[in-house]
Amino acid sequence: MKFLAITLIANPPDPATGRTKPARDRFREVVDGAVLAEQLGFDGFGVGERHERPFLSSSPPVVLAHIAALTRRIRLFTAVTTLSLLDPVRAYEDYATLDHLSDGRLELIIGKGNGSAQRELFQVSAEDQWERNAEGYELFRRFWREEKVTASPRHRPALSAAEVLPRPLGEPVRIWHGSATSRESVELAARYGDPLFSANVTHPVEPYAELVRYYRERWEYHGHDPALAAVGAGTAGYHAARTSQEAVKAFRPAFQGYLAAQRNLGVEPVFPTLEDFVERSSALIGSPQQVIEKVHRYHERLGHTLLHLQADAGFLDPGRHRASLELFQSEIAPVLRREIPDPPFHPDHREP
DSSP: OEEEEEEOOBOOOOTTTOOOOOHHHHHHHHHHHHHHHHHHTOSEEEEOOOOSTTBOOSOHHHHHHHHHHHOSSSEEEESOEEGGGSOHHHHHHHHHHHHHHTTSOEEEEEEOOOOHHHHHHHTOOTTTHHHHHHHHHHHHHHHHHOSSEEEOOSSSOOEEEEOOSSOOSSSOOEEEEEESSOHHHHHHHHHHTOOEEEOOOSSOSHHHHHHHHHHHHHHHHTTOOGGGOOEEEOOSOEEEOSSHHHHHHHHHHHHHHHHHHHHHTTOOOSSOSHHHHHHHSSOEEEOHHHHHHHHHHHHHHHOOSEEEEEOOOTTSOHHHHHHHHHHIIIIIHHHHHHHSOOOOOOTTSOOO
16 A cells, blocks of 8 residues: 545635635645655655635646655655646646656646636536546547647647647656546546546545445456556545544544534535544544554455545644654554555556
8 A cells, every 4th residue: 555645735714813824834834744745755745736715726736846846756646637627738738847857756636626616717617527527638648648639629729730748758647537426537537547546535435435336347347457456545634643532632623623614615514523523434533553444444445555644734733743644654554555555557657
């Protein structure tokens, strides 16, 4: 199993003070978090893409390029690249450039994205986002593999023997398809033999497990070797401590922040209490042994071999959050790496 620290660069007001951090300070936290993730031994660091409040993650290639200059080993992920909102030509140019600057450490997680504010910003309807995502992806993957591309897409101007630069550093980057509940994204991943990344955050495991089952079914339908299917999964939260009581107590401010954010959105929380959140969500909160056991329970349902944790302290005490990440890498990750091996990857993709 491999481990990815991610951030959506959320920047909500502090529920206690009502104050919002300056954007410059929030970006510095993200960069420092990526450097720390490399030092601690995480395999990857991911930056989300959102174009609406309370997020500052509108330009992941810029953030990741800065991180690339300050790191040497850790792989760089997007989480996710919203191709339904982007011109695939421009997206390819940005990410091919970043792949060169990072010496081939780039991987992408793509998805259609969500949120009405960013749809309005880009004048994209909820109805055509799936088509834009699929069309953008199909062009995007051609740019990695073909020196000149001719195409007549619906959602951008036609291309006639278009040469899009720079050419890839080597093989095409590995592209994961992010999905919460959509069979459209799953079908796209299975058709092209790409790995799937399940959101696995908002609800209990059942709908995500059903989607992964469908992915494996469609993977085989499209003629791919079942042994080569790869799945990643998110977590709704993370905090480990020596005892479960200590971990739950330390995480309580973060959960209160989660409830406040849900109230601000006018959304009824799926997990109304911290105890329910710890029990029924994908959050990993407890002692090292409890975290290991919960990852195994989810692995039985999802078969995932890439796991993400939140890079940000959020409303947790920063010192406690760092200690928790250190505990993960010293006592949790070694066990999971040993007990949940990675599958081989398709030869069209670079081995991390």
